[in-house]
Amino acid sequence: MTSANDRELVLTRIIAAPREKLYRCWTDAELLPKWFAPLPWTTASAKLDVRAGGTSAITMRSPEGVDYPSSGVYLEVVPNEKLVFTDAFTEAWQPSEKPFMAATVTFEDIGGGKTRYTAVARHWSVEDREAHEKMGFHEGWGQCADQLEALAKTL
Known part of the structure; x- marks a missing residue:
């Protein structure tokens, strides 16, 4: 949980x-709402066009x-390996x-049916990074990772 820089x-x-199951949970609009928000928050809707240049809402x-x-x-x-996305653009650039x-999520097979899951959030400024940390990045994304794991085990 260490960062390469202050952003x-x-x-x-x-x-x-x-x-493969984790990637599916990230890229299937029917599955994503089941784990994406840290409870008691929920995901009300998800529309995903998972391809380079595709949009998410x-x-x-x-x-x-x-x-x-x-x-x-x-x-x-990169199917089953990596997703890189940003909120710097909305639909159609x-x-x-x-x-x-901008975020990068990687899924590294480490054998035995286990995956090293890494999420990196890169912010435009130190202030944005600090705000995200204060919003509970580690707690919230950590809880979502637990929910992601629980859902993936049911697939």
């Missing part, structure tokens, strides 16, 4: 599920019922109002 946040976990819902929509673009997609981060 990154990193989460690494060994997950007891094959990377995910809406998280707070326990109070407030929706938080987020749009982005996939920059790189339209710049977003306030870019916050």
